[in-house]
Amino acid sequence: MTALAIETRGLRKQFGSKVAVADLTLTVRPGEVFGFLGPNGAGKTTSMKMLLGLVRPTAGHARVLGAPVGDTQARARMGFLPEHFLLGLVDLRDAAGRKLRDYSKGMLQRIGLAQALLNAPALVFLDEPTSGLDPLGRLLVRDIIGRLRAQGTAVFLNSHLLSEVEVTCDRVAFVKHGYVVREMALAEQGAEVEVELKLGSVAPALLAQLGQFGRAVHQQDGVVRLRTDGEARLPEIARWLVGQGVEVYHLGASKPSLEALFLDVMGGDERPG
Ligand SMILES: Nc1ncnc2c1ncn2[C@@H]1O[C@H](COP(=O)(O)OP(=O)(O)O)[C@@H](O)[C@H]1O
Numbered sequence: 221m222t223a224l225a226i227e228t229r230g231l232r233k234q235f236g237s238k239v240a241v242a243d244l245t246l247t248v249r250p251g252e253v254f255g256f257l258g259p260n261g262a263g264k265t266t267s268m269k270m271l272l273g274l275v276r277p278t279a280g281h282a283r284v285l286g287a288p289v290g291d292t293q294a295r296a297r298m299g300f301l302p303e304h305f306l307l308g309l310v311d312l313r314d315a316a317g318r319k320l321r322d323y324s325k326g327m328l329q330r331i332g333l334a335q336a337l338l339n340a341p342a343l344v345f346l347d348e349p350t351s352g353l354d355p356l357g358r359l360l361v362r363d364i365i366g367r368l369r370a371q372g373t374a375v376f377l378n379s380h381l382l383s384e385v386e387v388t389c390d391r392v393a394f395v396k397h398g399y400v401v402r403e404m405a406l407a408e409q410g411a412e413v414e415v416e417l418k419l420g421s422v423a424p425a426l427l428a429q430l431g432q433f434g435r436a437v438h439q440q441d442g443v444v445r446l447r448t449d450g451e452a453r454l455p456e457i458a459r460w461l462v463g464q465g466v467e468v469y470h471l472g473a474s475k476p477s478l479e480a481l482f483l484d485v486m487g488g489d490e491r492p493g
């Protein structure tokens with residue numbers, strides 16, 4: 221049986237009194253494209269550096285490719301693209317056709333990196349790979365992730381760019397103030413559903429009871445919305461409302477955008493604590 225790509229328990233990093241990562245517990249399966257999503261200062265880069273053995277954890281455990289962090293054999297099967305690095309990959313296009321000896325040292329590093337990414341590693345870490353890139357650069361990143369996925373490489377992707385994560389990731393974790401506040405699959409199955417209801421007059425107490433079917437119940441302009449864990453909840457909700465004597469004018473369901481989920485999970489407070 222293949223080992224998990226990443227497995228952490230209670231991973232923590234403190235810089236002096238500053239808690240960068242509070243308590244990171246997560247798993248990434250082999251071949252999975254995993255999005256680690258959160259605002260600036262949430263602890264994404266520090267988490268990634270702990271997994272790469274570049275930052276020593278204050279507490280907790282981590283195994284990467286079935287080996288303890290820092291294991292050289294496991295490390296040889298990984299690729300790492302640090303923040304602000306991919307711009308170089310785009311530059312390589314302009315440099316195509318030049319002889320290798322004409323490249324600058326920095327350019328050679330980038331070529332090495334590109335090779336590391338495409339040499340079928342078991343696991344690749346990408347830290348904000350599209351930040352600061354133009355649309356062509358973003359497409360290139362998407363293409364690289366697609367190729368990694370196709371060759372069975374697991375990808376751990378740090379990002380605050382929701383649309384990127386939405387199209388490329390199998391699963392995401394939302395991280396805030398060094399904690400994973402939510403983890404979910406982006407596949408159709410098991411994905412969240414936003415339910416929209418138009419009802420006859422409803423007492424507030426009854427409205428609150430809708431909470432038994434999901435979360436984030438709210439009412440605006442005569443429309444009630446709530447989040448449930450799947451479509452199977454819809455008939456239950458309909459039955460319950462009718463049973464309570466409520467008139468149901470409309471019951472609809474849609475998949476919330478990742479952006480809506482992000483705001484829901486992060487709340488208005490996106491500042492690091
Ligand atoms: N070497 C360091 N010394 C002190 N504080 C740090 C250090 N590295 C990161 N931090 C702090 O830890 C928190 C998390 O940082 P980071 O992991 O870079 O977050 P992200 O990548 O999500 O933006 C931030 O508040 C940051 O200022």
Ligand SMILES: [Mg+2]
Binds near residue numbers: 264265
């Ligand atoms: Mg970062």
